[in-house]
Amino acid sequence: MKIGVVRFPGTNNEHETIRALASFDGVTPVLIDVWNHELVNQVDGLYLPGGFSYGDFLRAGAIAATTETMQLIKEKAKEGTPILSICNGFQVTTESSLLEGVLLPNNTTRFVCKFIHLRIETNDSYLSGLEGQVLKLPIAHFEGNLWHPSSNELEKYAVARYSDEKGDVLPQSNPNGSLGNIAGISNETGVIVGMMPHPERAVFPYQGSTDGRLIINSFLEAVKC
Amino acid sequence: MVGASESIYEGKVKSVEDLGDGTAIMHFRNDITAGDGVKHEMLEGKGAINCKTTAMIFEKLEAAGIPTHFIKQLDSNKLLVKSLKILPVEVVVRNIAAGSFCRRYGVQQGTTFDKPLVEFFLKDDALHDPLIMKSTILNLGLASKLEISWMESFALRVNEVLRDFFRKAGMLLVDFKIEIGKDFEGNLFVADEISGDSMRVWDVETLEILDKDRFRKDLGNVIESYTEIYDRLNNVVFNPSSQPMALQIEIMPKADVPNPAGDVVKRAIVNMGLTATEAVSVGKSILITLTNEMAEKNWLKKVNEICKNFLANPLIEDFSIEVQ
Incomplete structure (x- = not known):
């Protein structure tokens, strides 16, 4: 199965994402750049990794959202191709209106880089098999404060919340001010998931956690179907 | 059916006939008025001289990149213009x-x-x-x-x-x-x-x-x-050059949207002595310079769409556009 890893100028998580994906049986990662984006039509699933696409100018993800590459990805999304968008990739998918909400600067006004715990919520996305599990994953972002003028729009699609290691969702486990501690959401059909935490950075024991494998595995299962 | 006369607007010194195809004929009459029409006379040749002066001046303005309604002169007293x-x-x-x-x-x-x-x-x-x-x-x-x-x-x-x-x-x-x-x-x-x-x-x-x-x-x-x-x-040779047009776009966070940047700046402002500071909102200002307006048809619609879909995120920001 081919998974496209989409790199915009300024994306910088593509190699660890490719390494992570390649550690799963039967997965061939395909690096897709803006100059060969027609490859989007030759893959079975799409992974939008993090970084600083187009220098994060204007708003994080805003410029990548205007590219022809994203137009092609939107077409694939309509056809039901599973998408996992992480960190800056998540910002690109909200700015492209593939997912609800907007990622504001952290309420701490600081870049945050640390391990957090994540509780997987009841949801209709491809992460539903992990419901109730508490995962340990790293985050590294400045604009991860998920917000929407109507909090219901986010609650409806929440797939994961920042929690403590027991899975209790507490104000002090919220690293960036996100509404309802929501760390990740899906779209209406559940084939697109976006989140700030980095599953691809928690795949090998030397990375301090391998919980990211569960998320990537769920995504790959959705691609297989 | 609407009679031709109903599409004619009679002003104090000119009449305008809308041709219904996006154009109109502007007829310069010989009337001359002052004091809101209190003083009124007819002067032979007045319509014709104003007609050709207007045509000449509008041609110069167009050459300078200023959009005018002028299309062409039809006869000594009439201009074809945009409706x-x-x-x-x-x-x-x-x-x-x-x-x-x-x-x-x-x-x-x-x-x-x-x-x-x-x-x-x-x-x-x-x-x-x-x-x-x-x-x-x-x-x-x-x-x-x-x-x-x-x-x-x-x-x-x-x-x-x-x-x-x-x-x-x-x-x-x-x-x-x-x-x-x-x-x-x-x-x-x-x-x-x-x-x-x-x-x-x-x-x-x-x-x-x-x-x-x-x-x-x-x-x-x-x-x-x-x-x-x-x-x-x-009798003078005058070739105006066209000037670029600048659009000043201001993007501000909507009220009630969390604004961490504003909060930090507010704390600094309070520390600098302006203790009555209630709130600070930090937005963006974007200046777009167009080579000249005439080169870009429908700039207004395009700029509006670009602001709505790209420069501002409508969930969190408002924008305003001004010509500089």
Whole structure:
């Protein structure tokens, strides 16, 4: 199965994402750049990794959202191709209106880089098999404060919340001010998931956690179907 | 069926016939009026001289990248123009104090302003076209903030072009009036006429009056002076260069949207001694420079869409556009 890893100028998580994906049986990662984006039509699933696409100018993800590459990805999304968008990739998918909400600067006004715990919520996305599990994953972002003028729009699609290691969702486990501690959401059909935490950075024991494998595995299962 | 006569608008000195295809015929009559139509005469040749003066001036403005309603001259008294909705305010640019400005503020006639001055007047004969403030225009819904900024900016550009043109022809452009029209897509154009009827022009040496003040003040030789203006302009070589147009876009966070940057700046401002600071909102300012407006058809619609879909995120930000 081919998974496209989409790199915009300024994306910088593509190699660890490719390494992570390649550690799963039967997965061939395909690096897709803006100059060969027609490859989007030759893959079975799409992974939008993090970084600083187009220098994060204007708003994080805003410029990548205007590219022809994203137009092609939107077409694939309509056809039901599973998408996992992480960190800056998540910002690109909200700015492209593939997912609800907007990622504001952290309420701490600081870049945050640390391990957090994540509780997987009841949801209709491809992460539903992990419901109730508490995962340990790293985050590294400045604009991860998920917000929407109507909090219901986010609650409806929440797939994961920042929690403590027991899975209790507490104000002090919220690293960036996100509404309802929501760390990740899906779209209406559940084939697109976006989140700030980095599953691809928690795949090998030397990375301090391998919980990211569960998320990537769920995504790959959705691609297989 | 609508009769042809119903599509004809009769003004004090001109008639406009809408042809229904986006164009209209503007007919310059021989009427000349002053004091809101109280003083009225017919002067042979007046329609023709204003018609060709307007055509010549609008051609120069177009060459300078200023959009006008002018398409072509049809005959000695008629211009083919774009059919537009005329905004209910007219714009006056003054380089030298004269006329109502002197009466209103007690300023000596002939005083040269350091910078050209822009004034807006409500087009309403019954009210004698009163001076109107920009905030009133906005409040009464007569024009949008963007339209007001366009009018002001383009009136000054018209002034720059015409002041140079007249100066080259040995004349001082004291002041002038323009009207602004809007097409169905919201694009703006300099409309109506620009002639001896709508401006004050003095000879640069003798300060002799060459404009409609000759009629207002019964100085005589009205047509001869209007013809003099035309002939002098027609005899100089003047190639205006087109100026770039700048759009100032301001993007501000909506109220009630978390604004961490504003909160941090607020803390710093309070620390610097402005302790009464209630809130700080940090937005963005974007300046877009277009080579010239004429090169970019439908810029207004495009810029609006770009603001809505890209420069501002409608979930969290409001934007405003002004012409600089």
